[in-house]
Amino acid sequence: MTDLLTFDRDHLWHPYSSMTAPSPVYPVLSASGTRLRLDRDGREVEVVDAMSSWWCAIHGYAVPELDAAVRKQLDAMSHVMFGGLTHEPAVELGRRLVRLAPEGLDKVFFADSGSVSVEVAMKMAWQAHAADGLTRTKMFTIRGGYHGDTFSPMSVTDPEGGMHSMYGGLLIEHVFADRPPRRGEPLDDWKASTTALFEQHADEIAAVVVEPLLQGAGGMHVYDPEAVQHLAALARAHGALLIFDEIATGFWRTGPLWAGTGHAGVTPDILCVGKALTGGYLTLAAVITSAEVAARVDASPARAMMHGPTFMANPLACAVASASLDLLESRGAADDVRIVGDLLRTGLSPAVGHRAVADVRTIGAVGVLELWEPVDVARVTAAALDRGVWVRPFRNLVYTMPPYVSTAEDVATITAAMIGAVDEVHG
Incomplete structure (x- = not known):
């Protein structure tokens, strides 16, 4: 030792x-x-x-059920590329995620990790607006957030109080509203200032990106569902997409299955999930979106979603993720x-x-x-x-x-x- x-x-x-x-x-x-x-x-x-x-x-x-899922999948294959191929573990996991996702979200993109899922979600938003001929390049978010350690997620993580302030000069500068007050505190002043800031930049905003209700690594800050509703309303009113980062909050961690839908009654345009997805056995994340967003992405100049991880939809990870979701529901x-x-x-x-x-x-x-x-x-x-x-x-x-x-x-x-x-x- x-x-x-x-x-x-x-x-x-x-x-x-x-x-x-x-x-x-x-x-x-x-x-x-x-x-x-x-x-x-x-x-x-x-x-x-x-x-x-x-x-x-x-x-x-x-966990016996998860150990068994991994061993069974090893007998078939541990990995195969997802470009041009598919396999049963990916399809089965996709079925489960579509069934669990908020209504209207039924298109699934598998990613390597939570941070990469946020990268993909932001790229989806940019591509969706490119299809409309708009030059919307900014994201709108709130201070106190944390969305991952790769570059696009770092750019929507709190630029001053977060862990990535030293990279400030290298990152795209997005639009940050103040952190919402703690749950139960008055929201009127925050809503007014957030609305004014959003309207100032409305023509530039591609999407609103937030961790609904609970900001995790940014400070374990719990805020009011009404603030989530307000951010969603601003996005809808001004033609921006709504991205919920539920990597930490999804799969019942805050009580309901999804924090944004369960606590605030809001369905996002794009949902990022990870962490608990495989029960901690292997790294895997997913980006779940609507048919409308998918069609807009495909109508962009690239005519495709321009992202493709080497280990996308890894069979071992997908198999154990399905077993984990089965456990969550059965227990x-x-x-x-x-x-x-x-x-x-x-x-x-x-x-x-x-x-x-x-x-x-x-x-x-x-x-x-x-x-x-x-x-x-x-x-x-x-x-x-x-x-x-x-x-x-x-x-x-x-x-x-x-x-x-x-x-x-x-x-x-x-x-x-x-x-x-x-x-x-x-x-």
Whole structure:
């Protein structure tokens, strides 16, 4: 293990991490159910995963039904190109996504990852307007958002408070409205300023791009469904398309199947999904749109959607994604999320009024402690591990998005560890 960690430190870059002064990492020995087995200073420890491996391992680990789907598909083929060919796993997954998607969205483009799905959605919007002979090149979005780490998604991620501010001079400059107020706060001033800004740029706007209701990596900010409705109305009134990034919020994470449709009653023109799609087994995303948008894309000068990932519709990923969606429906994901959400709300309530905690909030199977100051990530992580839980804080947030299959004991362990770690390090 010492050799492993030494090589890792000297040669492997980790996400959002320095190569020359890396943060501590913990070797994972195995994973099963909601638990990770880690090596910690030569000791084997078992901890509850509070992060669902960045929100995708919603069923936990070593899931028999998903393992079986992968093994079965391996007997047929692990991969084949999607250009000029097709296969049963892609068709079956497409059928399931069309059935689950909001009404009217029935054209599916498979992508490699969530970030790539946003790239594809933005390209769809540009091509759709090119078909009309319009030169609409701008996207309209709200501050506080996060849409991925590739260039087009970075350009609609918060340009100042987000993770990509250092790339500002390299990115297309889109139009950013203020972040909507927190859920339940007055919206009139925000709606007025957002409307004025949109109308100023209306002839340039190809699409509105937002994470509906919950902004994820931009700060776990929960805002009002009425703000989603207002953004949708602006897009409709001015001929712009509406793109919902539901990579983090889709598949019941916030309660309903889709955050935008379920909470706000709004159907987008283009829907991006990923993360939980394969249950955390393989990377896969999808862009789902309407027949009208597809026809407009095909009427553009290119006469086709100009994107084609090498691993588009990878058979292994499609097979396990279908198995994951079957599990979600058979187990009753909405009920699972409601139960986990109730447990998170109860478990985190003792942190209300804690001197280090500025806000406690939950939505669906998401629980957040927002601190007054930036989190000491290394120390809070270690303190949570001492309490039997893996968390990955960022900025001033200690949060959890646990697997949907988490038990009452799991959630109680997670919430107690979050509060205890914050109290130990920042109290």
